[in-house]
Amino acid sequence: MWNFISIFAQYTKIRAMIKENFIKLYENSFRENWDLPCYTDYGEDVNYTYGEVAREIAQLHLLFKHCSIRRGEKIAIIGKNNSRWCIAYMATITYGAIVVPILQDFNPNDVHHIVNHSESVFLFTSDTIWETLEEERLSGLRAVFSLTDFRCLHQRDGETVQKFLKHINEEMQQTYPNGFQKEDIQYTTLGNEKVMLLNYTSGTTGFSKGVMLTANNLAGNVTFGIRTELLKKGDKVLSFLPLAHAYGCAFDFLTATAVGTHVTLLGKVPSPKIIMKAFEEVKPNLIITVPLVIEKIYKNVIQPLISKKGMKWALSIPLLDNQIYGQIRKKLIEALGGRFKEIIIGGAAMNPEVEEFFQKIKFPFTIGYGMTECGPLISYAPWNEFVRTSSGKILDIMEARIYKENPESETGEIQVRGENVMAGYYKNPEATAEVFTEDGWLRTGDLGTMDGNGNIFIRGRSKTMILSSSGQNIFPEEIEARLNNMPFILESLVIERHKKLVALVYADYESLESLGLNHAEHLKTIMDENLKSLNNSVAAYEKVSEIQLYPTEFEKTPKKSIKRYLYNSIVEK
Template identity: 50%
Template sequence: LHNLFDELQIEKGEKIAIMGRNTSHWAIAYVAIVTYGGVVVPILPDFKEDEVLNILEHSESVLALMNDKLFAPLENTNIPHLKGIYSLVDFNVLQGENIPQYAEVEKMQPDDLVCNPLPGDVLGVLSYTSGTSGFSKGVMLTAHNLYSNVQFGLDTLTLKKGGEVLSFLPLAHAFGCAFEFLWPFCAGAPIHFVEKIPSPSLLVKAFKEIRPAIIFMVPLIIEKIYKKQLQPVLESPKMRILLRIPILKQFVYKKIRKKLTDTFGGNFYQMIIGGAALNPEVEAFLQKIGFPFTVGYGMTECAPLISYVDWKHFKKQSCGKVVHRMQMKIDSDYAENHVGEILVKGENVMLGYYKNEDATKEVLRKDGWLRTGDLGIIDKSGLLFIRGRSKNMILGASGQNIYPEEIEATVNNVPMIMESVVVDDDEHRIVALVYPDPDYCAEQGWDTAEKIAEQLEDERKNINAQLPAYKQIFKMVVVDTEFEKTPKRSIKRYLYNDYAK
């Protein structure tokens, strides 16, 4: 690939896009671009055609490597500064005139490969976030940003000798790239790539086959397993009786822990959950049974890690402590009690947003502190507790700060509700948009919209009994399809902000 880049007369610092699902060729292309001195532009395979074209144009990519199927919709498009598109499957030419075929390029021997160290402040990756704020921005990550995250993994994360890693989170996303690829690659650990869309059944099969030594997870998958497999068992009359007897309760919890651990291969030291907030009820149950998990916090703008703690020191509803080479503070007078915006500073923080000075100035202060847009507190021991996003915060009718994520956590515990988004109406009243679980409703015989609405009204009253007056839900509104999500499975909240207005 280095020789191919030379023949294409690609200069150091020019952008090369990669678009495909997780494969060894994706990883090889990434390493080839970085070691050549180019800038990687990873494109999430879930992006729509117009988004892909926008990223290729905005990033000024001179070359692209794509999965053949993902290339198909772009076959008849023309991007002036793009020299060509090569296949990630076999590296053959997919598009481009008078450009060399990969098979014709002189092959290198291992001794021919020279990889000069990159200056720490040189641009290494241009990562276009899917985000939940509307428009993708090109996050400029340096070689040092990448190094700092990988070095943290090498220094801190437990990976036993011979341990293997399963890569199923999108490699084009900072979390998956840093900790399911770059860190284990630098640690010399075998990596198994899941190329297909990772459905729960596919993942369970892969976990049992590979038996990874550490697992990186997004909340949605573990929450689905809890809701579909564990919750019905725990709520059965027989189990309720068993759980009232202390000796039997511990025995039951031990059996559940073993079954859940075996589901994920039974060979991992811990599961690190990130990318979105974990449902508090699920988290509390996992802690109750002694499941080895922890919750971290990060963002693409930090490549991605901000805070983490080993599962043995994890505290309920926290997101760990600030990682090495980083600082963190709360923008409030009393960080332990008063919720404020989380600010971070250090070697993980990006250069800024590519060709977007205004957006950069909004989040990067002159003194180097990055405004995360997330709200939280830090306790005396240094543990971070996130309360929500500042953009999502709802101002109550009497001026109270309402964090919709807290209400959604309660709503999502209802068996008949698969997912929800809490918004406000024109009179600042709380409205819960809900997508009912079709399987559960069918099992209960609720086969009409009227029956579902009737049940939801009962649930609304039950939920309100658990909430303070200013947080209570005025009404529930059923949506017909699942909420649209980003590739890391966060709901695109901005699409629903005005739904009740």
């Protein structure tokens, strides 16, 4: 039986299309913010104004035109966050091509697969990543470009890319004889219904799902950021989440560039030491982050302070506790640059203890909710309206309902529809049909509740996906598929324990016995080798900490799939 709680947007009706044209947002921004700083590579002498970015885009457009790149063709980008990553992305979408951002954490096999599956014709990549790829396995690519300086790293036989790039300045002079001016910024005219982005939720063959996001989906996220004034002209942001992820991309990059914000790109692993120094130097006006960063600050800085005997005593005294909390809040805000209006946390579940403490000291943070399929935002509330343990309020351009198979259940699946919902999965009609209900709602796979004001409370996940503490999507089936192909493993189950991945393995004892290897030391040696081999073949955030032998086959459903929920709470004996 169906039982729905449906909350409709309070402020406006769900519209058929965002009125602002996505590409025109950037055409206008580059003109209006011509002299303002646009992109800076942190710690490097690389700075671009909006006008300089527009000129770089114009040069790439001349290259695309020379190569007869057609609207709707795919251009892939993989590498660390830097200015040229952003310029390549902007040049692609403003030309009318489809951008395919790839996480630099993916291993080479996964990169090969995504480039081929997406049918990308150009690839922009860091030099180090290109060295790990095999050009003969990327036969569809016409050319490869460096994210260091846009030089051509590889061109297919018969292409004239390298020759053209040698004379790019002359081409610019001929095209713009009076020099490139803001009046020369004229981008393609494409409706918001067109697919603009393919975002792969995974790299592995058989599991790949290229999320097709339209200009409307992206405009929905960006215009929400504009009208709620998350960022404004002249603001500063520090971009440290991977731009190949929908979350960081939508706000640190796309919204920022649309309004005239100065984006500093960290371009390195955001360890607490590095990121705190960067916050102090950049002094961002908005911080977009994942729980890991905030939780580390709490654990390393705040917890030792409030755990001291004298401090515990002081915090137990009325009025004095508020003064101390005020001092802690002040120091924390100063440590993060001192200028931000709020911190938006998303991408993974927040530690309840940390959340409770931050609310107690009135720290300006909020928790949002989204998924790649919504590019990503589903719900958000400003920090002073944020309801504790919630994930914000349904956006005014979205609606949500809770689907309960059993009307008596406390929770149900969160299902959404609206401006931000994707067009489907690329070349995967089966997966697309599976993720949408018959009446057109997107199944999020998340279990939760919703209050009368539209605040979403996530209680668990009906999907098998594991979110790492840094917000990366981990699909255990992919890791298990690799494990199950390894010596003396019949079946496996990957679970999360203490924020680490552990593989439960049922060994092939029969084969072991036939070879006279059924001894504990032999089995341990074999599994140690399997673990080493596995971790060499997966992304850094997918690495398994240990293989734990399980004594029996796993319990299965009539469809012969493992009943995962029976094993999620297994603890080490």
